[in-house]
Amino acid sequence: MSQNTPNDIVEKLTPKDFATDQDVRWCPGCGDYSILKQVQTIMPEIGVPKEDIVFISGIGCSSRFPYYMNTYGMHSIHGRAPAIASGLKAVNPDLSVWVITGDGDALSIGGNHLIHMLRRNFDLNVLLFNNEIYGLTKGQYSPTSPEGSISKSTPMGSVDHPFNPLALCMGAEGTFIARTLDRDPKHLRDVLSEAHLHKGTSMVEIYQNCNVFNDGAFFPFTEKATKPDNVIFLEQGEPLVFGKEGNLGIKLDGFKPTVVNLDEGFSKEDLWKHDKSDKIKASILTQLFDDPKTEGALPRPFGVFYAEERFNYEDVFNKQIQEALASKGEGDLDALLAGHSTWEIK
Amino acid sequence: MTKSTETKREVVILFAGDSGDGIQLTGGQFSETTGLYGNDISTFPNFPAEIRAPKGTLAGVSGFQLKFGSVEIFTPGDKYDVLVAMNAAALKVNLENLKTGGLIIANTDGFDKKNLNLAKYADGENPLEDHSLDKYIVHKIDVTKITRNALKGSGLGIKEIDRSKNMFVLGYIYWMYNRKLDNTIAFINQKFKNNEQLREANINVLKTGYHFGDTSEAFTSRYQVEPAPMPKGIYRNIKGNEATAIGLIAGAKKAGLNLFYGSYPITPASDILHFLSKYKNFKVKTFQAEDEIAAICSAIGASYGGTLGVTASSGPGIALKGEAIGLATILELPLVICNVQRGGPSTGLPTKTEQADLFQAVYGRNGEAPVPVLAASSPSDCFEVAFEACRIALEHMTPVFVLSDGYIANGAEPWRFPKSEALTEIHPKWVNDNSKNEEGKYLPYKRDEKLVREWAIPGMKGFEHRIGGLEKEHETGNVSYDPANHEFMINLRAEKVKKMAEFLPEQQIAIGESQGDVLVLGWGSTFGAIQTAVRELRKEGHSVSHAHLRYVFPFPKNLKQLLSRFKKVVIPEMNKGQLLQMIRSEFLIDAKGVQKVKGLPFTVDEIKNAVLGENTLEAVQ
Ligand code: SF4
Numbered sequence: 001m002s003q004n005t006p007n008d009i010v011e012k013l014t015p016k017d018f019a020t021d022q023d024v025r026w027c028p029g030c031g032d033y034s035i036l037k038q039v040q041t042i043m044p045e046i047g048v049p050k051e052d053i054v055f056i057s058g059i060g061c062s063s064r065f066p067y068y069m070n071t072y073g074m075h076s077i078h079g080r081a082p083a084i085a086s087g088l089k090a091v092n093p094d095l096s097v098w099v100i101t102g103d104g105d106a107l108s109i110g111g112n113h114l115i116h117m118l119r120r121n122f123d124l125n126v127l128l129f130n131n132e133i134y135g136l137t138k139g140q141y142s143p144t145s146p147e148g149s150i151s152k153s154t155p156m157g158s159v160d161h162p163f164n165p166l167a168l169c170m171g172a173e174g175t176f177i178a179r180t181l182d183r184d185p186k187h188l189r190d191v192l193s194e195a196h197l198h199k200g201t202s203m204v205e206i207y208q209n210c211n212v213f214n215d216g217a218f219f220p221f222t223e224k225a226t227k228p229d230n231v232i233f234l235e236q237g238e239p240l241v242f243g244k245e246g247n248l249g250i251k252l253d254g255f256k257p258t259v260v261n262l263d264e265g266f267s268k269e270d271l272w273k274h275d276k277s278d279k280i281k282a283s284i285l286t287q288l289f290d291d292p293k294t295e296g297a298l299p300r301p302f303g304v305f306y307a308e309e310r311f312n313y314e315d316v317f318n319k320q321i322q323e324a325l326a327s328k329g330e331g332d333l334d335a336l337l338a339g340h341s342t343w344e345i346k
Numbered sequence: 347m348t349k350s351t352e353t354k355r356e357v358v359i360l361f362a363g364d365s366g367d368g369i370q371l372t373g374g375q376f377s378e379t380t381g382l383y384g385n386d387i388s389t390f391p392n393f394p395a396e397i398r399a400p401k402g403t404l405a406g407v408s409g410f411q412l413k414f415g416s417v418e419i420f421t422p423g424d425k426y427d428v429l430v431a432m433n434a435a436a437l438k439v440n441l442e443n444l445k446t447g448g449l450i451i452a453n454t455d456g457f458d459k460k461n462l463n464l465a466k467y468a469d470g471e472n473p474l475e476d477h478s479l480d481k482y483i484v485h486k487i488d489v490t491k492i493t494r495n496a497l498k499g500s501g502l503g504i505k506e507i508d509r510s511k512n513m514f515v516l517g518y519i520y521w522m523y524n525r526k527l528d529n530t531i532a533f534i535n536q537k538f539k540n541n542e543q544l545r546e547a548n549i550n551v552l553k554t555g556y557h558f559g560d561t562s563e564a565f566t567s568r569y570q571v572e573p574a575p576m577p578k579g580i581y582r583n584i585k586g587n588e589a590t591a592i593g594l595i596a597g598a599k600k601a602g603l604n605l606f607y608g609s610y611p612i613t614p615a616s617d618i619l620h621f622l623s624k625y626k627n628f629k630v631k632t633f634q635a636e637d638e639i640a641a642i643c644s645a646i647g648a649s650y651g652g653t654l655g656v657t658a659s660s661g662p663g664i665a666l667k668g669e670a671i672g673l674a675t676i677l678e679l680p681l682v683i684c685n686v687q688r689g690g691p692s693t694g695l696p697t698k699t700e701q702a703d704l705f706q707a708v709y710g711r712n713g714e715a716p717v718p719v720l721a722a723s724s725p726s727d728c729f730e731v732a733f734e735a736c737r738i739a740l741e742h743m744t745p746v747f748v749l750s751d752g753y754i755a756n757g758a759e760p761w762r763f764p765k766s767e768a769l770t771e772i773h774p775k776w777v778n779d780n781s782k783n784e785e786g787k788y789l790p791y792k793r794d795e796k797l798v799r800e801w802a803i804p805g806m807k808g809f810e811h812r813i814g815g816l817e818k819e820h821e822t823g824n825v826s827y828d829p830a831n832h833e834f835m836i837n838l839r840a841e842k843v844k845k846m847a848e849f850l851p852e853q854q855i856a857i858g859e860s861q862g863d864v865l866v867l868g869w870g871s872t873f874g875a876i877q878t879a880v881r882e883l884r885k886e887g888h889s890v891s892h893a894h895l896r897y898v899f900p901f902p903k904n905l906k907q908l909l910s911r912f913k914k915v916v917i918p919e920m921n922k923g924q925l926l927q928m929i930r931s932e933f934l935i936d937a938k939g940v941q942k943v944k945g946l947p948f949t950v951d952e953i954k955n956a957v958l959g960e961n962t963l964e965a966v967q
Contacts, residue, residue: 020812022824051807056647059815066812067825072804074650075814076643077673083640087647087655088804090633091606095651095804113643116636317631324626331628333599333766336592339582341529343382346578 013050015040020070026061031182031208035129036068038188039098043071046196048096056085057100058110061136062129062208065100079110082117082126086313089122093314096196097124103144104134107163111143115172118201120313125195125202130165133214146291151213165205166305167286170279175200177282177306182208183222187233187302194304200312220292221300230292234285234303239271242299250298255284257298274303282306351524353570356415358423359519362440363432363456364401365394365408368512373410374758375516379529380414381583381760384573387414388874389758390422390947395613395697402456402464407439416572420724420874422757424949430515432456432489434465437473449483451515455490487558489514496554500547510544510551517555523569527552577762584761586754587614589728590658590684591621595628596729597682597736598654601772604629606648607656608641613696614752615658615686638666642683646670649679650813652803654736658684658748661703662693668711671745673815675715675839678791678799680739680774683717684732687751689945698945699753701870702921707747708899708928714836716843719747719899723873725754726761731896733769740774742846743798749898751920753947754871777802777809790823796849797842844900853902857881858891861911864957867937869895869925872918872948879953890957898925906933916940918953 018040026032043053053071057063059078066073076084081099089097099117106114106128117126133151134140141151141158144165148157166177176198180191188206195202207218220226228244240250247262249271260266275281282305290297361373370391377389389412399406413423428449431437433456444450457474473479474486489511496514497507513534520527531549538545559568584592598605607630609619623632631653635641638659645655659667664685674681687703689695707719718738722731728750735746777800782788790811791799802809811823819826820834856873857880858865868876873894880892893908895901909915909929917926918940926939940956942948 049807051805051810054804066814069812070810072810073812073814074677075812075816076646077669077815080639080643080670083635083643084647084650086635086640087606087608087633087644088651089647090631090644091604091648091653092651092804112636113640116640317633321626321629321631325629328627331595331599331625333596333628336595336625336628337763337766338580339584339763341378341382342580342582343384344580345384345573345576 013044015044017050018043018070020068022067024068025064027212029211030061031131031210032062032065032129034182034185035127035188035206035208036065038185038192039069039127042189042192042196046096046193052094053096053098054088055098055100056081056088058102058105059136060102060105060134061210062100062102063105079105079108080113081105082110082113085124086117086120086122089124090314090317093123093312093318097122099124099126101126101128103128103130103132103142103165107143107165107168115168118169118172118174118203121173121175121200121310122314123199123201123312125192126204127192128165128203128205129208130205131208131210131214132217133210135210135213139213164286164289166203167283167289169203170283170286170306174203174306175308175310176202176304177286178203178304179205179207179302181218181222181302182206191304198307200308200310221302226292230297230299232288232299232301234274234276234301234305236274236276236304239268239273240301241268241271252281252284257284257288259298276304276307279306279308351568351570353572354415355417355571356413356419357428357523357569357571358411358413358426359428359430360426360440360443361410361430361515362407362436363430363453364406364436365397365399366401367408367432368509369408369410369432372512372516373412375530375533376519377412377414377758378583379520379525380412380523381581382529383525384576385414385416385571386419386574386576387412387583387758387760388419388422390753391756393697395695402433402435402461404435404439404465407436409436409440414571416574418574418576420877421947421950424951430519432511432515434461434467434473438465438467444482446481447483449485450479451485451487451518453489453511453515454486455488487518492554492558493551496551497547500550501543502547506544507547510548513548513551514555514558517552518559521556521559521568523571527556576760579762581760581762583758584726584729584763585617585756585758586722586725586728586750587617587686587756588621589726589761590722590732590748590750590755591618591625593729593732594622594656594682594736595625595630596766596769597733597772598630599628599766600733600769601654601736601740601774603652603654603740603774604631605656606645606653607632607658608635608644608648609633609658610635610638610641610663612638612660612663614688614755615660615663615684617755618658618684618686638663639670642667642670645681646674646677646679649674649681650677650803652801652805654680654682654740656682656684658686660686660688660696661690661706664703664706665710671717672711672713672715674745675711675717676815676818677813678743678839679745680743680801681745682732682735682739682748683745684748684750686755687749695945697752699751699871699947700920700943700945701749701751701872702924702943703749704869704898704921704924704928707749714840716840717745717747717899718742718843718846718897719749720896721749721870721898722754723870723894723896725757725759727873727896728754729761729763734896737770737772738846740772741798742796742842743775743801744843749870751871775799775801777806781809789821791818792821793838793842797838797845847897847900847903850897850902852904853893853895853908855908856892856894858884859889860891860908862889862891863912864888864890864914864916865909865912866890866892866953866957867895867909867915867917867925867929868892869898869919872920875948875950875953876918878950879957882950883954883957895925901932909933909935914938916957918942918948918956920947
């Protein structure tokens with residue numbers, strides 16, 4: 001759709017060029033600010049002209065996002081951004097489309113659209129701001145809130161068992177599964193850039209702190225004191241190592257991940273080496289989902305769990321049009337109007 | 347022996363049998379051949395909701411009703427002249443509507459003990475044997491046996507042989523009405539082009555049926571129905587859903603756009619998806635979404651991307667789309683939403699017809715969300731209305747509703763189709779070089795004199811903008827919570843739709859004077875029954891006219907004046923009086939309603955009696 005050729009890509013653009021004149025209205029201190037900043041930072045780097053970028057969101061705090069991006073954008077209705085993005089991408093495959101959604105938007109009211117978008121594998125990026133709470137409606141538990149969450153709607157604790165979002169996305173045949181954090185700007189930028197490069201639906205779960213209604217939900221993974229023991233950063237081809245001293249690692253016993261100590265007779269060679277093309281192992285990685293507060297909890301992985309090349313819906317969808325045009329020729333409206341048998345009244 | 351030939355002006359036939367008897371195909375073939383011959387025709391398929399209802403049962407009866415004639419035909423008829431009953435259940439269910447003296451063609455094999463039991467006839471009771479049908483003419487034919495004989499040695503199994511019984515009936519009816527077999531033979535050749543055995547067998551049985559009429563000693567009458575005096579031109583047969591599909595394709599093409607159709611399968615709208623999915627070489631992109639909401643949202647996404655987005659469904663699906671229709675309304679993006687109405691509420695009567703979603707179309711959204719609503723009045727009118735809906739959506743930047751229903755969606759009639767060059771060019775409201783203000787800024791919600799905004803789509807450099815479901819500031823489109831602005835925008839969106847009436851055709855009288863005792867005002871698929879009833883009433887000397895609304899919202903600008911010229915306004919509807927309420931509240935007139943909500947179209951007599959029963963008519967001396 002772009003009238004630009006790759007050569008006149010506006011390399012002069014800066015993150016500022018991607019900001020709008022609208023006041024950002026999130027609560028001070030909200031994790032959304034960091035995500036907005038990192039997205040604006042990588043935009044000039046991805047090499048797509050501004051007019052070919054579209055942000056589409058649903059409803060929720062995070063879904064205000066498009067108003068703050070000086071690209072094309074639509075703030076739509078609750079849960080439906082994936083469906084709108086699918087239609088847009090189907091008719092306009094050259095656009096760089098970014099779906100902005102939250103845990104309630106994507107996993108509760110819009111769950112159906114999310115899983116179907118993933119299996120169809122449209123080439124677009126989904127940023128799922130997971131804050132484990134409903135912020136915009138002022139503090140009800142969400143489908144990712146831990147069991148027993150005390151919230152406005154669950155004074156005695158929530159009864160629901162939460163989703164494991166990335167396991168759900170693996171189950172929905174997603175082709176790019178990643179997790180990152182609002183409080184680790186560099187990691188966030190790296191994952192976003194990789195998501196952009198992946199040709200397919202790139203699912204990026206971002207742990208985002210809602211400092212008003214669920215402050216600290218992810219502190220075990222974000223704060224200096226606890227982060228090293230609770231977080232594994234995934235690097236392609238690298239062993240799964242973590243811990244303050246960098247001396248702990250994950251070893252696979254059959255299908256069972258176990259923590260081993262490199263100071264106690266294990267070497268890096270014994271450890272699980274990350275391979276994002278391995279679907280089985282990626283599935284196991286998504287199951288490293290222990291509550292960090294429990295005894296013996298496995299650390300939680302961050303980074304790109306899984307990446308697979310699979311055809312995009314829009315490519316085959318539009319290829320069929322081209323094939324029909326090639327085999328039947330461009331449709332003749334008069335022939336269509338006349339149908340297969342006519343008669344004349346004189 | 348010589349057979350006599352009697353000339354008839356019009357004939358109503360009902361083909362009835364099990365869902366598996368090929369009734370719809372038989373009726374469809376007869377309609378096509380009869381149309382080709384030059385008769386005017388109207389058809390009405392009537393089938394059970396179950397795909398394969400238990401064989402031989404009353405619930406499993408499938409019907410195909412058609413009326414054809416040497417005069418103008420507007421409905422498939424109230425009562426049948428001919429009832430083809432493939433089994434006892436088909437007779438039992440339909441006998442009530444057979445004219446006294448009418449003809450029954452009964453497949454005797456379908457009246458054996460088992461079938462009679464299934465049709466709930468008492469033990470030992472057989473209507474073909476007990477004189478209960480004496481006021482009718484009965485042709486008893488053992489269709490099964492004759493078909494089996496004809497295909498002895500064909501190498502086909504009994505099951506396959508029995509499946510071609512319908513061809514015998516068709517051949518026989520062709521003989522009865524002096525029709526040629528060519529068209530159906532061509533159809534069979536095409537349908538079974540890869541199976542010579544079935545091709546030969548079906549043609550053989552078709553001819554057997556025809557010759558049976560010629561040689562059988564028992565039946566002596568043939569009928570002649572001369573071509574109708576239709577306006578000169580080239581015709582084809584068309585069903586409503588196909589006409590809708592073609593109208594959408596033509597609309598997109600005349601606007602220079604591709605068509606995107608997002609939909610989720612639902613009776614009776616699915617055929618639109620089937621048709622459109624075949625026309626990929628018209629750059630029609632069909633997307634079978636995961637649900638009704640995704641169907642419309644994908645269409646909104648497509649429209650946002652500069653393609654004409656369309657979705658269709660029936661009542662239950664439209665209910666699910668409500669929020670998204672509101673979004674399209676506040677975004678002011680082009681979108682066409684078709685509702686092929688069926689019996690409601692809830693799942694209701696999926697295969698039966700009704701007009702009870704008018705309120706849903708006009709009012710069925712949260713907030714003040716005006717959406718123009720158009721209604722198709724006949725199978726071929728679905729084309730015109732779908733095309734017009736595309737035009738309005740694109741030229742007025744708005745979602746538009748198209749209402750049809752199961753009756754016209756599946757019904758067929760001859761159509762003097764237009765030439766593509768005769769169709770109006772459609773001009774989408776694209777942004778242009780002058781669309782920016784002095785500061786070089788694009789204001790997405792700046793409007794022209796029609797209150798229509800301009801369309802900029804992703805990929806257009808310098809027009810980057812954000813739109814959304816939150817209330818927007820006048821012109822800039824920025825989010826605004828300002829109370830005065832909200833009310834201003836509400837009024838603006840209402841005014842925009844209201845203003846459309848200034849650019850739409852005035853309401854015409856379909857038949858009759860433009861003033862008088864009674865105006866019968868209709869909308870949608872009741873056109874044929876009302877038109878026929880009004881013609882008959884006029885012949886009987888009454889002062890009655892008929893007007894039929896295509897533009898149901900906003901109303902045509904002259905409607906008030908038009909209604910005021912009649913002493914009475916009578917509004918027949920297949921609902922509990924929805925247009926009636928709209929007319930009464932809009933114009934404060936004492937209009938009278940005529941209501942039928944049986945899942946079936948009005949009969950002509952029902953409308954005549956209602957109009958007469960209103961005590962509104964005195965015969966003109
Ligand atoms: S409520 Fe929570 S998520 Fe929403 S803006 Fe405020 S801090 Fe952010």
